[in-house]
Amino acid sequence: MNGPELRQQIFANGLRVLKRPADQQETPYVPICLSALMSDERVTFRLFVKITEGPEGHTGFIPYLEEGEVIESHWLDKLKNLGIEQLFFHSRDTEKAIAYLNNHLLVESGRAEPSFKELCILREHLGFSLRLAFKDPHLGQHAGMARASLTTLLQAMERAETPWKLLLDIMYRDYTLYNHSVNVAVLATAMGVFLKKPKKECLVLGIAGLFHDLGLIGISDQIISKKEKLTDEEWETLKKHPCLGYQCLKGKAEIPLSSLRLILEHHENAEGTGYPQGLELKRQHPLTRIIALLEAYDGLTIFRPYRPRHSPFAALKILQEERGKRGGLAFEPEMLKKFIGFLALAKEN
Numbered sequence: 001m002n003g004p005e006l007r008q009q010i011f012a013n014g015l016r017v018l019k020r021p022a023d024q025q026e027t028p029y030v031p032i033c034l035s036a037l038m039s040d041e042r043v044t045f046r047l048f049v050k051i052t053e054g055p056e057g058h059t060g061f062i063p064y065l066e067e068g069e070v071i072e073s074h075w076l077d078k079l080k081n082l083g084i085e086q087l088f089f090h091s092r093d094t095e096k097a098i099a100y101l102n103n104h105l106l107v108e109s110g111r112a113e114p115s116f117k118e119l120c121i122l123r124e125h126l127g128f129s130l131r132l133a134f135k136d137p138h139l140g141q142h143a144g145m146a147r148a149s150l151t152t153l154l155q156a157m158e159r160a161e162t163p164w165k166l167l168l169d170i171m172y173r174d175y176t177l178y179n180h181s182v183n184v185a186v187l188a189t190a191m192g193v194f195l196k197k198p199k200k201e202c203l204v205l206g207i208a209g210l211f212h213d214l215g216l217i218g219i220s221d222q223i224i225s226k227k228e229k230l231t232d233e234e235w236e237t238l239k240k241h242p243c244l245g246y247q248c249l250k251g252k253a254e255i256p257l258s259s260l261r262l263i264l265e266h267h268e269n270a271e272g273t274g275y276p277q278g279l280e281l282k283r284q285h286p287l288t289r290i291i292a293l294l295e296a297y298d299g300l301t302i303f304r305p306y307r308p309r310h311s312p313f314a315a316l317k318i319l320q321e322e323r324g325k326r327g328g329l330a331f332e333p334e335m336l337k338k339f340i341g342f343l344a345l346a347k348e349n
């Protein structure tokens with residue numbers, strides 16, 4: 001089926017199009033949200049649509065737009081009306097997609113207040129840069145690109161009265177390592193701005209969010225995605241990921257030393273029963289509680305194939321009740337209170 005035929009079929013609603021990932025199979029296709037695409041402009045890479053085929057519901061990707069074709073605005077409207085939020089491109093085109101987003105940003109970033117569209121473009125830019133960084137064994141150039149992308153997002157947050165609600169709206173809802181990392185980076189940067197931390201600290205938080213789970217790349221997917229309870233041995237393996245990430249990033253000029261500490265400490269508890277070091281609160285980095293809280297919150301509110309996502313309210317309740325081995329609170333009440341304040345403000349505006 002070629003692009004025009006497929007478009008016709010989709011618009012006639014005769015084809016089952018996947019509106020959200022039904023599984024976590026590793027594919028070379030990368031999602032891009034419709035809001036990050038420029039209507040009535042040429043697309044500079046091939047775009048695909050994800051469909052289900054056959055009685056087993058296998059997923060497939062069919063070309064939807066060829067490189068150089070113009071995206072007509074009414075096509076985007078029709079896709080949105082059908083509940084489709086994303087198209088896909090092949091991962092070998094990631095650099096082209098980033099260059100495309102850079103051009104799109106030039107058009108979108110002129111307003112006094114960042115729009116939902118601009119924030120979507122920035123989030124996708126961050127996610128695509130992070131993909132390149134995670135695939136690059138030396139991390140250098142692409143980690144620098146991800147850091148630059150995060151700096152642009154921070155500048156957008158500081159440009160005007162921060163649109164907290166829009167920031168929550170751009171969060172990804174489906175779990176992949178990239179989505180979770182970008183969510184935590186966006187939340188952590190926003191929390192830094194909300195708490196009126198200096199710009200440098202906001203960036204430290206954001207970079208730590210981006211790379212906090214980098215160490216998971218070295219751990220088998222069977223352990224990470226296991227639905228059943230982990231064996232003691234598997235649990236010990238999983239607990240190595242903060243150290244693995246720390247080792248991998250140590251000495252990289254793009255990663256501030258404070259972010260490195262946060263990466264190493266993101267599973268430490270407020271009461272000193274966390275891992276890998278079991279550090280007591282007073283020995284933790286002053287920003288560790290922010291990263292630990294936000295990464296736990298995102299872990300609960302993001303959809304996993306084996307369990308529904310928790311609502312923000314349910315997630316906060318779990319975090320409030322989370323108790324460690326000695327009966328103390330794993331999440332420091334003071335920081336939790338500040339985060340609830342942040343969420344309440346985001347709901348209001």
Ligand SMILES: [Fe+2]
Binds near residue numbers: 241
């Ligand atoms: Fe982690």
Ligand SMILES: [Fe+2]
Binds near residue numbers: 212213295299
């Ligand atoms: Fe995490």
